[in-house]
Amino acid sequence: MRFIPTSVHGVIDYIWGIALLSTPWLLGFADVPAAKWVAVVFGVGAILYSALTAYELGVLRLLPMPLHLIFDGIGGLVLAASPFLFGFADRVYLPHVLFGLFSVAASLLTRMETVLSTGHREPA
Template identity: 35%
Template structure:
């Protein structure tokens, strides 16, 4: 069921940026897990600013592409503790698992078609 509108998805995206920046401090982990968070946060910020949805600024990245990137990212977040060797660190591992599941749920419940319709109607061009 696609219950999240593009606008709500956008708010969640910017919330995720803040959470990624703060997670190492809030949940007490460092090392490679913290570095991954610090790399992903600005990437998520730039992607959100460039996405063609209500909270995007430049509207360069189609919203469904944005969603595809987030799906791949959720899989990467789930695998990261084992790929990067921090699976024994409970706080970091658990944060990455919860973040992966959360991002996957956002992907699964977002209405990506709605953004195309909204964007097309607003600029008056039918694709």
């Protein structure tokens, strides 16, 4: 059941991206290059494609919401697996796994239609 409105998902997107981007320094793994760069790339990437999404907090509104949610789901799986795929699980893994699984959950629980500023629903 999809119950998260796209407007809430939009807020989560930007917070999630900034939080992930900052984790290497906040959680003390900036000295692990692969772990740091995965967090930075995924954080910046999420902010960028959120800005390009056709939802309430999108800036350019080019990407349809279903495509955004596919990015969230696939990206979340890759992010969760990244410590094991890129060989840094012995140093740090929990932030990547938790952020990744959160992204997958959000992709499965968010509605696919948006209510834009005009008040009409945009179909998925």
